[in-house]
Amino acid sequence: xxxxxxxxxxxxxxxxxxxxxxxxxxxxxxxxxxxxxxxxxxxxxxxxxxxxxxxxxxxxxxxxxxxxxxxxxxxxxxxxxxxxxxxxxxxxxxxxxxxxxxxxxxxxxxxxxxxxxxxxxxxxxxxxxxxxxxxxxxxxxxxxxxxxxxxxxxxxxxxxxxxxxxxxxxxxxxxxxxxxxxxxxxxxxxxxxxxxxxxxxxxxxxxxxxxxxxxxxxxxxxxxxxxxxxxxxxxxxxxxxxxxxxxxxxxxxxxxxxxxxxxxxxxxxxxxxxxxxxxxxxxxxxxxxxxxxxxxxxxxxxxx
Numbered sequence: 263x264x265x266x267x268x269x270x271x272x273x274x275x276x277x278x279x280x281x282x283x284x285x286x287x288x289x290x291x292x293x294x295x296x297x298x299x300x301x302x303x304x305x306x307x308x309x310x311x312x313x314x315x316x317x318x319x320x321x322x323x324x325x326x327x328x329x330x331x332x333x334x335x336x337x338x339x340x341x342x343x344x345x346x347x348x349x350x351x352x353x354x355x356x357x358x359x360x361x362x363x364x365x366x367x368x369x370x371x372x373x374x375x376x377x378x379x380x381x382x383x384x385x386x387x388x389x390x391x392x393x394x395x396x397x398x399x400x401x402x403x404x405x406x407x408x409x410x411x412x413x414x415x416x417x418x419x420x421x422x423x424x425x426x427x428x429x430x431x432x433x434x435x436x437x438x439x440x441x442x443x444x445x446x447x448x449x450x451x452x453x454x455x456x457x458x459x460x461x462x463x464x465x466x467x468x469x470x471x472x473x474x475x476x477x478x479x480x481x482x483x484x485x486x487x488x489x490x491x492x493x494x495x496x497x498x499x500x501x502x503x504x505x506x507x508x509x510x511x512x513x514x515x516x517x518x519x520x521x522x523x524x525x526x527x528x529x530x531x532x533x534x535x536x537x538x539x540x541x542x543x544x545x546x547x548x549x550x551x552x553x554x555x556x557x558x559x560x561x562x563x564x565x566x
Contacts, residue, residue, distance in 0.1 A: 266479065267322055267374075269293040269308075269357060270332030272300055274438045275380070275430070275471065279330065282472040291322055293329075310356040315364065323364055328479045329377045333357035334412075337384075338440070342404065342530040351408050358415040366420045376424040378478050379416050383431045383464045383491060385409035388536035391462060395543040396429075396487045403532055413487075424485055426478045431464035431491035431540060433471055436564040441505075445565070448506050454515040456523055459499030461537035464491040467554035467563070477550055489542040496557045504557055508565045 266283055270276050271292035280290050280303060292305045299305050306319035310333065323329070334354040340346045358379060365373055386394045387401015400406050413427050433439050447453040466474075471490055478484045496504075506513050524531045542550075554560035 265289040265326040266328045267291045267326040268330045276332050279472050310360040324371045329374050331379045354412045355415045362419045378426045381427045381429045383429050383540045386538045390537050394540045427487045428490040431466045435468040445505050448511050453513045455517045456534045457520045461498050462495045462539040464495045464540035466491050467560040488544050489540050491540045491542050495539045
C-alpha cells in the first residue's frame with residue numbers, strides 16, 4: 263500500500279486528490295502551514311517561506327513513496343496588485359525549492375520514488391486558436407512567467423527522484439472552483455458571455471485530473487511535463503452555452519465588453535479573456551483513458 267504526502271492538501275484539488283486516493287486504499291498524509299486536519303489525515307507542519315519543517319515532517323519525507331506539491335496562493339484570491347502577484351509567485355517557488363532542498367539533503371536516507379509538481383496551462387499565455395502541446399514555447403504575461411519560474415524552481419531536484427510537472431487547465435467541479443460561480447447567473451436567467459466568447463478554454467473534469475495524478479504516481483515511465491487538460495478544448499461561448507442547455511436555460515444578455523472586464527479586473531482579466539487551446543498530447547500518446555473527453559459529457563455529469 264503506497265504512502266503519498268500532499269503539500270497543499272487542504273485546497274480544492276488537494277482535498278479531491280486525498281479522498282480519491284483514500285478510497286483507493288493509499289495512505290495519505292498532508293504537509294501544511296497549519297494544523298488544519300481533513301478527515302483524520304495526519305498533518306505535518308512546515309513553513310517554506312521561513313525554511314522551517316517539523317522533525318516529524320522531515321521523517322515523513324523519508325517514509326513516503328510519492329509526494330504531490332500543490333502549494334501556492336490562490337491566483338483568483340485577490341486583485342493582482344504588485345504585492346499579491348509577488349505572493350502568488352513566491353508561495354509556489356518557496357515551497358518547491360524548499361522541498362527540493364530537504365530531499366536533496368537526505369544523504370543515505372530513503373527518498374520518494376516520484377515527486378509530482380502542479381503547474382498550469384497559464385504557461386502558454388494568450389495564444390488564440392493555436393494548438394498547444396507540451397512542446398510549445400512559453401507565452402507572455404504574468405501567469406506564463408509565474409509558471410516558468412514555478413517549474414524551474416524544481417530543476418535541481420535529486421536526479422534519482424522521478425520528476426513530473428502537470429500543467430493543470432480549467433478544472434470543472436460541481437461544488438468548487440470557478441464553474442459554480444460561472445453558472446450561477448445562468449441559473450437566474452442573467453448569464454452573459456465575457457468578451458467575444460471565442461477565447462479557448464482548456465478544461466478538465468476534476469475526476470480525470472485526480473486520475474492523471476494517480477497515473478503519474480503508478481507509471482514509472484511518466485516523467486517531465488504533462489498537460490492536465492481534456493483532449494477537446496472549447497471556446498468559452500461553447501462552455502457557457504452548453505451549461506445553459508443542460509440547465510434548461512438560455513443566455514439572453516449581450517456579451518460583456520472586454521474593456522469593462524479589463525477595467526474591473528486589471529491585469530487579472532487574463533484569467534477570463536486569455537485564450538489557450540491546449541492538448542494533452544503526452545497523455546494521449548501513453549493511452550491515458552479520459553472518462554470525460556467532451557465538454558458535453560463533463561458538464562452533464564456535473565450539472566444534471
